[in-house]
Amino acid sequence: MSARGGRLDVVVPSSSQLAGENGASMKPESDERYSRQVLFPGIGPEGQRRLLQARVAIAGCGATGSALASLLARAGAGTLRIIDRDYVETSNLQRQTLFDEHDAAESLPKAIAAARKLASFNSQIIAEPHVSDLRPENVGELLGGMHLVLDGTDNFETRYLINDYAVKNSLPWIYVAAVGSYAITMNILPGETACLACIFPEGPTGAVETCETAGILNSAVNFAASLAATEALKLLTGARPQIRRTLLSCDLWRNERAEVSADKPRAECRACGKRDFVHLAGKGRPHITLCGRNSVQIHEHHRPIDLSDMSRRLQPHGSVRHNDFVLKFWKEPYEMTLFPDGRAIIKGTTDTAVARSLYARYVGS
Numbered sequence: 378m379s380a381r382g383g384r385l386d387v388v389v390p391s392s393s394q395l396a397g398e399n400g401a402s403m404k405p406e407s408d409e410r411y412s413r414q415v416l417f418p419g420i421g422p423e424g425q426r427r428l429l430q431a432r433v434a435i436a437g438c439g440a441t442g443s444a445l446a447s448l449l450a451r452a453g454a455g456t457l458r459i460i461d462r463d464y465v466e467t468s469n470l471q472r473q474t475l476f477d478e479h480d481a482a483e484s485l486p487k488a489i490a491a492a493r494k495l496a497s498f499n500s501q502i503i504a505e506p507h508v509s510d511l512r513p514e515n516v517g518e519l520l521g522g523m524h525l526v527l528d529g530t531d532n533f534e535t536r537y538l539i540n541d542y543a544v545k546n547s548l549p550w551i552y553v554a555a556v557g558s559y560a561i562t563m564n565i566l567p568g569e570t571a572c573l574a575c576i577f578p579e580g581p582t583g584a585v586e587t588c589e590t591a592g593i594l595n596s597a598v599n600f601a602a603s604l605a606a607t608e609a610l611k612l613l614t615g616a617r618p619q620i621r622r623t624l625l626s627c628d629l630w631r632n633e634r635a636e637v638s639a640d641k642p643r644a645e646c647r648a649c650g651k652r653d654f655v656h657l658a659g660k661g662r663p664h665i666t667l668c669g670r671n672s673v674q675i676h677e678h679h680r681p682i683d684l685s686d687m688s689r690r691l692q693p694h695g696s697v698r699h700n701d702f703v704l705k706f707w708k709e710p711y712e713m714t715l716f717p718d719g720r721a722i723i724k725g726t727t728d729t730a731v732a733r734s735l736y737a738r739y740v741g742s
């Protein structure tokens with residue numbers, strides 16, 4: 378039986394500050410399901426109860442997000458909020474472990490495909506999909522009420538936004554990244570440890586290696602996610618003294634490892650020292666952005682779009698196909714993916730003017 382239908386006979390540990398309102402329940406089936414994890418002394422029955430009450434946001438559900446969501450769902454984190462703006466493609470399947478060929482053929486939004494897959498192996502937890510781009514306007518709505526945020530993003534702009542929100546609201550989050558054979562992660566406990574802006578006051582400048590340019594080993598992804606998921610388990614079960622207080626990076630191909638202390642916030646830090654949350658204010662967040670190789674995202678129009686209706690309108694102009702979540706329109710040499718909230722990803726150009734004009738011509742300005 379799914380916990381989605383409502384609360385079952387939930388035993389909320391009164392000592393736990395993690396007790397949520399809609400957490401999954403600890404019932405006899407759970408005893409069996411989590412038995413090997415409960416046997417581990419660091420977790421135990423009390424730790425498992427806390428996990429089942431935990432509310433965790435996975436910000437971005439690509440490669441690291443998939444691995445993080447999968448580990449936490451299997452471990453019994455009661456509510457997982459999956460936030461992702463993108464849809465599944467064949468090139469994702471090498472490392473994005475929650476998706477399959479069917480999801481790619483359907484171009485399903487990653488958040489939807491992820492929630493379905495999570496439910497298929499743990500129907501006792503709640504997996505909440507949000508097909509959304511995390512932005513200053515919606516960060517409060519998407520991350521509010523969570524106990525922890527896990528970084529499944531692929532860019533520093535969104536990470537600084539998460540960091541500003543988390544520091545301002547004393548919400549723990551875990552920075553995770555992987556590129557090539559390199560993995561890096563850091564726990565951020567606002568007010569206690571360094572934040573992302575303490576360690577990296579400015580985002581990387583110049584050419585930054587990404588999965589699109591440097592490639593990526595799936596093992597580096599899963600390694601980074603495993604480190605972070607373990608820290609999440611410590612945090613959610615109350616094992617505070619065990620939480621790692623360093624920025625840890627490893628290159629799995631070159632056999633290199635480095636650790637930098639992140640034990641204390643930096644007094645002059647913009648975010649946790651001066652409490653200047655520029656990224657929450659949305660400065661420098663254009664509504665039209667490059668998004669991966671050879672594609673542009675447009676989200677300047679917030680208008681609900683009826684995908685069946687739009688599909689009929691676009692029929693005479695190219696090939697078009699849609700399902701409940703997404704519409705695809707091919708107009709050589711471009712491919713437009715349209716979401717019900719009016720957001721679009723246009724492939725085949727890096728020119729924002731070209732993308733905007735295509736959008737205006739076919740969807741409306």
Ligand SMILES: [Zn+2]
Nearest residue numbers: 572575646649
């Ligand atoms: Zn800081």
